[in-house]
Amino acid sequence: MTQDDLTIADPKMRAEGVNVFYGDKQAINDVSIDVGTDLVTAFIGPSGCGKSTFLRSLNRMNDTVASAKVTGRIELDGEDIYAPSMDVVQLRARVGMVFQKPNPFPKSIYDNVGYGPRIHGLAPSKADLDVIVERALVRAGLWDEVKDRLLESGTALSGGQQQRLCIARAIAVDPEVILMDEPCSALDPIATAKIEELIHELRGKFAIVIVTHNMQQAARVSQRTAFFHLGTLVEYGKTTDIFTNPKQERTKDYITGRYG
Amino acid sequence: MTFNAAALLLLIAGLALIGWIAGRQRSNLVAGRAGTKLHSRPQYHGWYVALWLFAPAALFLAVWSSVSPGLITNEVLANEAAQSLPSFGFERGAILSDARSVALGKQDAVRLPAAAPLVQPYADAAYKYAWIGIAAMLALALAGGLYAFTRIKPDFRARTRVERTVMAFLLLASLVAILTTFGIVLSLLFESIRFFQLVSPMELLFGTNWAPQSGAPVDDTFGGIPLFWGTVLIGAIIAMIVAIPIGMMTAVYLTQYAAPVVRRWVKPILEILAGVPTVVYGYFAALTVAPALREFAVMLGIPNASTESALAAGIVMGVMIIPFVSSMADDSINAVPQAMRDGSLALGATPNETIRQVLIPAALPGVMGGILLAVSRAIGETMIVVMAAGLSANLTANPFASVTTVTAQIVKLLTGDQEFDSAKTLAAFALGLVLFVVTLLLNIAALRIVKKYREAYE
Numbered sequence: 001m002t003q004d005d006l007t008i009a010d011p012k013m014r015a016e017g018v019n020v021f022y023g024d025k026q027a028i029n030d031v032s033i034d035v036g037t038d039l040v041t042a043f044i045g046p047s048g049c050g051k052s053t054f055l056r057s058l059n060r061m062n063d064t065v066a067s068a069k070v071t072g073r074i075e076l077d078g079e080d081i082y083a084p085s086m087d088v089v090q091l092r093a094r095v096g097m098v099f100q101k102p103n104p105f106p107k108s109i110y111d112n113v114g115y116g117p118r119i120h121g122l123a124p125s126k127a128d129l130d131v132i133v134e135r136a137l138v139r140a141g142l143w144d145e146v147k148d149r150l151l152e153s154g155t156a157l158s159g160g161q162q163q164r165l166c167i168a169r170a171i172a173v174d175p176e177v178i179l180m181d182e183p184c185s186a187l188d189p190i191a192t193a194k195i196e197e198l199i200h201e202l203r204g205k206f207a208i209v210i211v212t213h214n215m216q217q218a219a220r221v222s223q224r225t226a227f228f229h230l231g232t233l234v235e236y237g238k239t240t241d242i243f244t245n246p247k248q249e250r251t252k253d254y255i256t257g258r259y260g
Numbered sequence: 261m262t263f264n265a266a267a268l269l270l271l272i273a274g275l276a277l278i279g280w281i282a283g284r285q286r287s288n289l290v291a292g293r294a295g296t297k298l299h300s301r302p303q304y305h306g307w308y309v310a311l312w313l314f315a316p317a318a319l320f321l322a323v324w325s326s327v328s329p330g331l332i333t334n335e336v337l338a339n340e341a342a343q344s345l346p347s348f349g350f351e352r353g354a355i356l357s358d359a360r361s362v363a364l365g366k367q368d369a370v371r372l373p374a375a376a377p378l379v380q381p382y383a384d385a386a387y388k389y390a391w392i393g394i395a396a397m398l399a400l401a402l403a404g405g406l407y408a409f410t411r412i413k414p415d416f417r418a419r420t421r422v423e424r425t426v427m428a429f430l431l432l433a434s435l436v437a438i439l440t441t442f443g444i445v446l447s448l449l450f451e452s453i454r455f456f457q458l459v460s461p462m463e464l465l466f467g468t469n470w471a472p473q474s475g476a477p478v479d480d481t482f483g484g485i486p487l488f489w490g491t492v493l494i495g496a497i498i499a500m501i502v503a504i505p506i507g508m509m510t511a512v513y514l515t516q517y518a519a520p521v522v523r524r525w526v527k528p529i530l531e532i533l534a535g536v537p538t539v540v541y542g543y544f545a546a547l548t549v550a551p552a553l554r555e556f557a558v559m560l561g562i563p564n565a566s567t568e569s570a571l572a573a574g575i576v577m578g579v580m581i582i583p584f585v586s587s588m589a590d591d592s593i594n595a596v597p598q599a600m601r602d603g604s605l606a607l608g609a610t611p612n613e614t615i616r617q618v619l620i621p622a623a624l625p626g627v628m629g630g631i632l633l634a635v636s637r638a639i640g641e642t643m644i645v646v647m648a649a650g651l652s653a654n655l656t657a658n659p660f661a662s663v664t665t666v667t668a669q670i671v672k673l674l675t676g677d678q679e680f681d682s683a684k685t686l687a688a689f690a691l692g693l694v695l696f697v698v699t700l701l702l703n704i705a706a707l708r709i710v711k712k713y714r715e716a717y718e
Contacts, residue, residue, distance in 0.1 A: 061606060066520070093608030103599035106622050115617070116607040166603070173607060 012037040012177055012207040013058060013095075018072035020053050020062065027053045030072075031233045033226055035177070040199060040208045042222035042239065044215060046259065050231040051211045052100075055179050058209065059095035060088050076177070093120055095177040096170035101186045102162035104154035104169070109146050112154040112165055113137060116173035132172055139205075140168035141198050160191025167198065171206070178202070180210040184217065196221050215255065219243050227251045265325045268394065269318065272401050276314040279405045283309030283412060291414045300419035308418040311425050312408035317401035324393045335385040341377040448696060451689030458683040464690055470653035470664075472673065472684045482687055484694070486653035490570065490663035494649055495638035498574025498659060499581055503638075504631060506578075507585025512615055514586070515593045527590075534583040538643040545576035545648035557660040564661045568650030571659040577644050581634045588630025592623040592713070629710035636702035640695060642667040666691050 011034035020028035028050045035041050035058075043051040053062070060081060062068040074081050081091055093116070104112050113133045114123070123129035133150070137143040142164045146157070154165050163183055170178055180199075184192040199208060199221045212218050218225050218239065225242040227235045227250075235242060235251045246252045253259060280303075287305035291298045298305075333356065336342055345352050358375035361367035363382035370376045412418070456464075459482045467483020510530070514523050550572035557565035596619050604614040620627075650662030651672050673688035 059606065061602065064602065064605060089608050089610055091608075092606055097602075097606035099599060099602060099606075101599060103597070103603040105600060105603065105618050115604070116609075119607070119609050119613050119617070169603075169607065 010037065011035055012077065013209075014073075014075045014078075015054075015058075016073045016075075018054070018057065018070065018074060020050070020057055021069045021071075022065065023067040027231055028057070029231045031228075033233060033236055035207055035209055036224065037207050038204050039224055040203050040210060040222040041224040041226065042218035043209065043211045043226050043228060044213075044218050044254075045228035045234075046254065047213070049228040051226075051228045052181050054228070055181055055209060055211050056097075058177070058179055059092050059097055061092075061097065063088060093173050094175055095179060096173065096175035098163070098166050098170055098178065098180045098183050100182045102159055102166050104157070104162050104165050106153060106155055108151045109137075109154050109157070109165060110150040113168050113172045116169060120173055122173065136168040136172035139171055139202070140164045141194065141201070142168055158191070160187050160194060163187060163191070163195060164198065167195075167202075171202070175206060177207040177209065180208065182211050182213060185213060192217070215243070227254065229254070265321055268321055268397060272314055272317045272321070272397070275317075275401055275405070276310040279313040279409070280306040280310040283307075283409060286409065286412050287414075287418070290412055294414050296414045299415050299417055300422075304418040304422050305412050305416070307422045309405055309408040309412070311422065313401050313405035315425075316404045317397050320397050320400050321393075324397070328389045328393055332382070332385045332389050335388070336378060336381050339378075339381040341381055345374070445696065448689055448693045451686055452693040454681075455683060455686035455690040458686065459690075461690075464687070465694075468655060470669070472687055482683070484666075484691065486655045487664060487666045487669050487691070488694075489655055490649065490653070491639050491665040491667070493570050493657075493659070493663060494574040494577060494645060494665055495641065496635050498571060499578040499638045500631065500635065502575055502578025503581040503585045503634060507582045507634075508589050508620075508627070510582065510586035511589035511593055512620075515590055516611060516615055516619070530583040530586060534587070536580075538580065538641060539647075541576050541580050542643040542647035545572050545644050549576055550648050553660065562658070562660050564656075564658060566650065566660065566662040568648060568662040569660050570649060570663045573645050573649035574659070576648065577638055577641055580641070580644065581638055584634050584637060585630060588633065589623070589627045592626025592630065593619055595626060595713075596622045625709055625713035629706040629708075629713065632702050632706035632709070636699040636706070639665075640667065640699050642671060646671050666695050670695075 013035040014033075016032045018028060018031045019026060031054060043055060045051050056062045057070050058074060058081075060070075062070060070082060076091070076094065080086065105115065107115070110133055113136050114129050117123045117129060117132045123132050134143060134147075137146065142161060145161060146152075146165075154162065157165060163186075167178075167183075184195050187195065196217065199210065202208060210218075210221065222239045225237065225239040226233055227242065227246075227248075229250055235246060235248045237247075242251065243255060246255060284302040284306035287298055287300075287302045336356070336359070337345075345355060355372050355375045355378070358367075358370050358372045359378035359382045362370050362375070362379045363386055370379060463480065464482050464484045466485065467480060468485045469480050469483045470486045471481045473481060514526060518526065546568075550567050550569055553569055553572050553575075554565050554567050557569075600618055600622055601614055604618045605611070609617070645665045645668045649665060649668060651664050651668055652662050653664050653669070654661055656663065670688045670691050673684060673691075
């Protein structure tokens with residue numbers, strides 16, 4: 001099996017018949033999708049189509065919203081993540097997340113990256129932590145820019161650097177999946193290009209799911225694309241197929257800019 | 261005929277109403293005659309006339325009400341019947357006030373025989389000044405009204421003028437509090453200067469013996485250190501040891517864990533607690549907490565355990581401050597963006613780790629500002645310490661001993677029969693000034709910190 005086959009024999013994450021409700025309102029309606037281990041999967045669709053909501057149900061971030069309710073089955077390596085036996089704290093260590101707006105903690109760059117490894121006890125000694133922090137920053141392509149000022153506040157960095165710091169922070173705990181919720185929507189084109197480059201480099205090391213507004217971005221960074229509309233998954237397939245030869249009329253209309 | 265300010269105010273209000281109607285009518289008329297559209301709607305012209313009619317006359321009324329009694333008295337004193345008045349202030353004042361009461365019809369007959377010849381001159385003068393006042397007021401009202409009335413033209417911008425006048429009134433209202441504070445500071449300052457002419461500021465600020473006595477100041481009896489220490493011990497140390505942890509934990513629970521229903525109930529209850537009169541806390545401290553603490557201290561074998569203790573006052577004051585600290589901490593924690601919380605939770609941190617390592621550090625500047633404000637409130641608090649901390653100026657670190665505070669001493673110095681020019685009484689003003697300056701500085705520091713912190717997240 002090559003990674004460009006549409007069928008995914010051994011998916012990292014699998015969702016089956018997922019519904020998400022906010023109070024009485026249904027935000028996601030019967031979505032089933034597989035996320036491949038070595039692939040970048042992009043979720044596209046107009047605003048309010050539920051793509052971010054669905055993303056947040058993959059690491060149970062919706063739990064923080066009191067009125068949210070998820071039904072159906074979501075698996076990580078075949079294990080139901082909504083099962084009572086699942087420890088949500090451990091789950092989020094395995095499924096990391098990068099948010100729309102860079103949200104570094106008001107701590108030093110070092111402490112931002114070291115935060116996750118510290119709380120999970122990944123670094124028994126200061127030397128271990130130094131190694132972890134450096135490795136994460138190198139992988140996030142930020143090391144050269146910040147190695148001389150690791151003790152400065154993370155909030156003093158530029159927007160693009162902050163977002164790469166947040167990516168470094170997420171990969172420092174060595175997750176299996178990284179969810180990115182419109183990671184470039186608050187960044188300028190140059191910073192966006194750097195993040196996209198970074199996503200290319202991270203592919204294969206982590207399963208990546210990215211929500212984006214920007215269709216060109218989805219086409220550039222992903223191998224699989226899922227098109228959401230009004231809370232349903234309209235079409236899911238190879239990115240090249242979705243953009244050149246969509247099967248659904250709605251997908252085609254969106255891709256060609258008829259709405260959205 | 262007397263000068264009745266309330267009735268006159270009603271009179272000019274009535275005139276203003278007439279002016280309003282007339283101004284409105286006229287604006288319509290003028291516009292109709294010119295055949296053009298008015299710049300401002302007719303009622304604005306009405307308001308413009310009414311304001312011009314009312315405001316200068318009312319202002320004059322206020323000024324005249326305060327200066328005319330003096331003018332009347334001067335006139336009476338110039339009368340030859342007043343030449344036989346005693347020159348001593350108190351008796352002279354009594355005779356004059358007796359004559360005034362009869363002249364103004366508040367009293368049927370004079371009580372002091374010496375006042376009898378003054379009644380007629382008093383009545384004459386009052387009559388004369390009442391007429392002068394009323395005439396001047398009416399003249400002003402009419403002049404103002406007429407001025408405004410003649411300015412009504414279709415293109416006259418009455419609306420803008422009225423708007424500006426309203427703004428001026430609002431400005432005046434907002435200045436009242438500021439000017440009052442300014443006046444308070446000045447009066448404190450003048451009395452304090454009088455005190456410092458008798459006792460050196462160094463003694464008050466750095467002396468360690470506090471035993472003020474009436475009469476001439478004795479050396480080394482106005483040392484404020486025991487009071488300052490008592491204030492700090494109760495308000496800034498014991499009260500904060502109680503209020504900071506409990507207030508913080510309350511805020512953390514309410515912002516992070518409490519179900520919306522719980523929050524909806526607990527928050528208002530806490531706010532009500534902040535409104536309980538401090539004298540109620542004072543009873544609680546003096547009647548319940550202090551005796552219990554004394555028994556406890558005796559049981560432990562601590563010497564000098566008093567029924568009036570710093571600990572009792574401090575603990576109850578801390579309880580009083582809890583809602584204050586929790587509400588400030590609540591605001592600060594809520595001001596930390598949700599994104600911080602999400603970022604931490606998404607890394608697999610527990611809610612508890614998130615609060616301790618992300619939210620509280622991020623909220624800390626705001627919380628610090630809140631704590632400074634709380635300290636400034638605690639050291640200015642009076643009732644609890646008067647009732648529970650005692651009045652003996654001990655310089656001790658034993659929390660079970662009786663200590664006293666700046667506020668408690670001010671109360672002690674100013675209650676009872678006191679002549680207002682002894683060093684003892686004046687000391688109260690100097691202490692008040694010290695307290696005012698310290699709380700002012702604390703508040704300024706706190707507000708600056710809070711403001712800076714707010715900017716960091718906006």
